[in-house]
Amino acid sequence: MSHIAARQEEVIAEFQMFPTWMEKYEYIIELGKELEGFPEQERKEENIISGCQSKVWLTAEKRENGLIHFHADSDAIITKGMVSLMLRIFNDQPGSEIVAADMNFLTTIGLLENLSQTRSNGLAAMIKQIKTYGFLLQ
Amino acid sequence: MSHIAARQEEVIAEFQMFPTWMEKYEYIIELGKELEGFPEQERKEENIISGCQSKVWLTAEKRENGLIHFHADSDAIITKGMVSLMLRIFNDQPGSEIVAADMNFLTTIGLLENLSQTRSNGLAAMIKQIKTYGFLLQ
Amino acid sequence: MSLDQDIAHIRKEFPILHQKVRGASLVYLDNAATTQKPQAVIASISSYYEQYNANVHRGAHYLANLATDAMEKSRDAIQHFIGATHREEIIFTQGTTDGINLVAHAWAMTHLKIGDEILVALSEHHANIVPWQQVCKKTGAILKVIPLNPDGTWVADWKTYINAQTKLVSVGWVSNATGVVHPIHEMVEQAHNAGAKILVDAAQAVSHFPLQVAQLNCDWLVFSGHKLFGPTGIGVLFGKLDLLNAMEVYRTGGEMIKKVSFEGTTFQEAPLKFEAGTPHIQGIIGLGEAIRWFSNVGWEWIHKIEMQQIEWMKSVTAEVKALHWIGESERKTALYSFWSPQFHHADLGELLDQQGVAIRTGHHCTQPLWDAWNMSGTARASFALYNNEEDTVQLQKSLIKSIQLLIG
Amino acid sequence: MSLDQDIAHIRKEFPILHQKVRGASLVYLDNAATTQKPQAVIASISSYYEQYNANVHRGAHYLANLATDAMEKSRDAIQHFIGATHREEIIFTQGTTDGINLVAHAWAMTHLKIGDEILVALSEHHANIVPWQQVCKKTGAILKVIPLNPDGTWVADWKTYINAQTKLVSVGWVSNATGVVHPIHEMVEQAHNAGAKILVDAAQAVSHFPLQVAQLNCDWLVFSGHKLFGPTGIGVLFGKLDLLNAMEVYRTGGEMIKKVSFEGTTFQEAPLKFEAGTPHIQGIIGLGEAIRWFSNVGWEWIHKIEMQQIEWMKSVTAEVKALHWIGESERKTALYSFWSPQFHHADLGELLDQQGVAIRTGHHCTQPLWDAWNMSGTARASFALYNNEEDTVQLQKSLIKSIQLLIG
Numbered sequence A, B: 001m002s003h004i005a006a007r008q009e010e011v012i013a014e015f016q017m018f019p020t021w022m023e024k025y026e027y028i029i030e031l032g033k034e035l036e037g038f039p040e041q042e043r044k045e046e047n048i049i050s051g052c053q054s055k056v057w058l059t060a061e062k063r064e065n066g067l068i069h070f071h072a073d074s075d076a077i078i079t080k081g082m083v084s085l086m087l088r089i090f091n092d093q094p095g096s097e098i099v100a101a102d103m104n105f106l107t108t109i110g111l112l113e114n115l116s117q118t119r120s121n122g123l124a125a126m127i128k129q130i131k132t133y134g135f136l137l138q
Numbered sequence C, D: 001m002s003l004d005q006d007i008a009h010i011r012k013e014f015p016i017l018h019q020k021v022r023g024a025s026l027v028y029l030d031n032a033a034t035t036q037k038p039q040a041v042i043a044s045i046s047s048y049y050e051q052y053n054a055n056v057h058r059g060a061h062y063l064a065n066l067a068t069d070a071m072e073k074s075r076d077a078i079q080h081f082i083g084a085t086h087r088e089e090i091i092f093t094q095g096t097t098d099g100i101n102l103v104a105h106a107w108a109m110t111h112l113k114i115g116d117e118i119l120v121a122l123s124e125h126h127a128n129i130v131p132w133q134q135v136c137k138k139t140g141a142i143l144k145v146i147p148l149n150p151d152g153t154w155v156a157d158w159k160t161y162i163n164a165q166t167k168l169v170s171v172g173w174v175s176n177a178t179g180v181v182h183p184i185h186e187m188v189e190q191a192h193n194a195g196a197k198i199l200v201d202a203a204q205a206v207s208h209f210p211l212q213v214a215q216l217n218c219d220w221l222v223f224s225g226h227k228l229f230g231p232t233g234i235g236v237l238f239g240k241l242d243l244l245n246a247m248e249v250y251r252t253g254g255e256m257i258k259k260v261s262f263e264g265t266t267f268q269e270a271p272l273k274f275e276a277g278t279p280h281i282q283g284i285i286g287l288g289e290a291i292r293w294f295s296n297v298g299w300e301w302i303h304k305i306e307m308q309q310i311e312w313m314k315s316v317t318a319e320v321k322a323l324h325w326i327g328e329s330e331r332k333t334a335l336y337s338f339w340s341p342q343f344h345h346a347d348l349g350e351l352l353d354q355q356g357v358a359i360r361t362g363h364h365c366t367q368p369l370w371d372a373w374n375m376s377g378t379a380r381a382s383f384a385l386y387n388n389e390e391d392t393v394q395l396q397k398s399l400i401k402s403i404q405l406l407i408g
C-alpha cells in the first residue's frame, strides 16, 4: 500500500469515530484552525482554485528530497479543514504517487454525502489542482 | 322582437331538429352550397376577414330601401355554410339593428360547442365585421 | 381562525415542506431563489398532460382547443392579477432574465445611441445589469448607477441621477440582496418627467404586494413564475400595448408571423409577435393556476403573515447579535441577509443545511453591491407565505449552534 | 410478444390516449405538432415539485443539490442519447425555435457580412427561415433556397447551391410538411468542403432515428423536448465545444457570468455561458426522464413500429384515392400530408375532429412551400410510437365519412 493510501485509511478510521455530523464538523473545523500558515505573498489571484464558493489558495514546491510540499488556505473555515485533510494525505509525497492516487476515500468517510454539491465540486477542483501539481513537479 | 332576433329563433328551432353532429354539418354544408354567388370583382385582399383559417370575403351595400345587403363567400364549404347562416340572419336589416343584435344564439344552437377555437375566432371576426358595416352604413 | 391554524392549513397544500432533511424537519427559507408549489399547481400540470396536452393556436382539433383556451385563460388571469389594461400586454417569457433581455434586444438596442444613459441602482440583480452592459457596448450608451445608503436604500438624492440624457431607467422594486422595497412609484414619475422609459424588475415584488401596473404606469415590468408558486421556465413581460407594437421583434419563427415568404415576412401584433415557437404551454397553465391559488389566499392575509414573520424575525435578530443583519430598512419584505466578519457565509450555510435549514449563501447575483461594500456576500433567509413561527425558532437555534461550532 | 401487444403495452403508459372525444375514442395523429407524455415523465415532474424543487447551481443546501444533480444528470443523458463528445456541448434552450435564434444572434449576426450566403431548403419550418431573414437584414448576407421536387425531396442538383460564398447551411433533417428525410450526412460533408458551417434542425428527426451528432459532424443541431415525449418549454442546442466557446453571448444575466462589475463583466464557458437565469429545471428533469423512457423502448422497436405504420398507411392511401397524398418519397417518416382540389383542408380537419381524429390542417409553418406549390396548405396525420392499426382504421373510416359529407 502506498503512503497516500495508508493515510487515507487512517483518515477513514478517524472519521468512523465520529458518529454525528456535529462531531465530524467539529473535527474538520479544528483541522482548519490547525492548518499551517500560508505565505502571505502567495495569497494572489493566480493561486486561487476556481469552482469553490469560498476562496481556496494552493501552491506547491518540489523540495530537495524530491517530494512535493503543498501550502493551502481558505477564507472559509470548513473549507480550510477539508484542505487540511487533503494536505495531510498528499503532502510530501512523490509526484507520481499523487497522480496515481485513488480518491474514493472521500465517499468512504461518509463526509461527501453530507457535503453540498458546491462543496464537492470545490473538492474535485482542489484534487484536480493537487494532481496537476503532482504531474508538473514529478 | 326585432327581425334579427326572430330569425335567430328560427335558426335555433331548425337546428334542434338535428340531434347528431352529422346532420348539423350536413345541413351547414348544404347551406354553404346554396349561398348566392359572390361578385368576382370583389374577391380581393381588402375584403378578406382575417382571423379565419380558411378565407372569408365579405362586402356590404346600403340598398335604396335603407337596408343593408351583404355578400359573402369562403373557400371552405363549412365556413361558407356558417357565413350563409349569418347572412340569413343579418341580411336586409337596418344598420342600427345589426349593431344592437345579441349574438349568443350561436351557443344556443349547440353548434359552437362543436366548433373549433379557430372556427369560433373566425366567427367572432365575421360578426365584428358585419357589425362594423352595420355601423358604417347606418 | 388563528394565524397558526391558517398557516398550518396552507402548509398542508405544499407536499415538499413535510419532509426530513438529514434527520431534521425541513425549514425552507430560500424563497427568494424559488418558491415551493401548492398541490393545486402540481395537479394542474399532471392533468394537462393526462387530459389535454396539445400544441396551441394552430389547433384544428379538440385537445388543441382545450390547450389554447387554458393558455389564454392564464393570460387573462395574469392581466387581472397585475392590473394591466389589455390582455395583449401580457407576454409569456422564460422568466425575469428573458424578459429583460427581450426589452434590451427589441427596444434598447435600436432606440439608444451614443451618450444616452441607462439608469440602474447598485443593488440590481445581474439580470438587470449585464443585458444593459451589452446594450451599451453595441450602442455607445452609458450605464449610470444609483449608489446605496448602508441600509440598502437608494441615496437620498437619487433623483439627481436622472437627467435629459436618461433614456431608460431599469430598477428592481425589491432587492433580492437586502429585501428593501424601493420607491418605484416616485421613480416612474421621475423617469417619465425626464422623458425616459422605465422597466421594473418585479421578481422579488410579485409575491409580496399587488403590482397594479396600469396604475403604476411603468412601461415594462417583468417577473418569473417560479418565484410566485408557479412552474419553472415561465415568466411574464408586461409592456404598454403601443410600445410593444412599436418594438422590434426578438425571437422569430412560427406563430409570431403573419405571412412568411422569401420576398419578405410580416409579423403579428403583441402578444404573439414576441412568442415565437411552441410556447411553454404547461408552464403557462401552471402559472395561471398558481395565480388563482395565490389570489384565493388573498393580499390581506399575505400582508398579515409577512408582518408577522418580520415580527418573529425581530426576536431572532435581537437574540443573534453576533451576526450583522443588513437591509433593516423601514419598507422591506421578509428577507434577511446576514454576515459576520469572523466567519464565512458559506460555513454558516453549510452548518445550517446540516440542521435541515435551507438558506442561500454567496453573492445572490448582486456582485457589484458586495464589491462596493467590500464584502464577499451574505447568508440569506427569505420567507414565503408558508413559513411559520417554528421555522424562525429553528433558524435561530441552528444559527446559534452553527456559531458555537465555528467559534469552537 | 406480438407487435400488437407491444403497442398495447406502450399505450397503457400514456393516460391521455384513453379518452373519448365528442363521443368517439381519441385517435391522436398530431404528433409532429407535439407528442404525448408517458406516465413516467408526468410522475418525474410531480415528484420534482413534491420532493426536491429548488433553484440550482447557486445551491448551498440539500434540496438545491438534489435539483442540481438531477438537472446535470439530464444533460448527461442527452449527451449520451444524441452521441455528443462532451457534456458541455449540450445547451438547454426553450425549444427548436429558441435554439436557432441563439445561433442566429450569437454567431451569424457577428460572423456574416455583405454577400455571404445562408442556404436553406424550400420546405424549412418558419423557425428555420425567419431568424435568417433577420440576420440577412442586419448583415447584408443573402438567403439562398434549395428548390424541391414534386415529391418533397431536394432537387437533384442541390449541391450546386453551395459555393464559396456559402457561410452557413441550415436545413431540416425531416420535413414537418412532407415527412421526407433529407440527405443530411451528404449535406454536412458538402457544407464543410465549402468551408461553411452547418446547423441541423432535428425537430422532426429526434424521435424517429438516432442523431449521433459527433459522427454526423454537424456544427449545431437543435430539437424540442415536447416532440420527444418530454415537457413543454425545453429544448436542446448541441454545438461543437470550440465553436460554442468562440460564440458571442446571447441572453445575459445570472448564472452565465464569471464576474460582474460596472467596469466590465466576464462570462462562463459553455454550457453555462448560454444558460442565463433560472433554468427550466422541471423541464430539464422531465426531458431527461423522457429520454430514459424512450431509450428503454429502444431504436429497434421504434424502427419496427414506424415501418409497420407506413405499411398500414399504404392501405389507407390506396383506399382513399380521392385525396392527394404528398411526400411519398422513399425515405420518409410516418407523416402524411394530404389535400384535395375539391374541398378545403380545414373542412376535412373539422369533420375528422368531430369523429375524434386529431390531425392538423393549414400551412404547418411552411408557407413558402405551399406558395411555391400554389396550395393553401394540407391536412396532416403524423404518427408516434403509440399509434396502432386501429388508429389507421379510424382515420380511413373518418376520412371516407368526411368526404361523403363534403361532396354531399
Ligand SMILES: Cc1ncc(COP(=O)(O)O)c(C=O)c1O
Pocket: C254, C276, C277, C278, C279, D032, D033, D095, D096, D097, D098, D125, D127, D128, D172, D174, D175, D176, D201, D203, D204, D224, D365
Ligand atoms: C421542422 C421543425 N422545425 C422547427 C420547429 C419549431 O419547434 P418549436 O415550436 O418547438 O420551437 C418545428 C415544430 O413545430 C418543426 O417541425
Ligand SMILES: Cc1ncc(COP(=O)(O)O)c(C=O)c1O
Pocket: C032, C033, C095, C096, C097, C098, C125, C127, C128, C172, C174, C175, C176, C201, C203, C204, C224, C365, D254, D276, D277, D278, D279
Ligand atoms: C431581483 C431579481 N431580478 C432578477 C432575477 C432573475 O430571475 P430568473 O432567474 O427567474 O430569470 C431574480 C432572481 O433570481 C431576482 O431576484
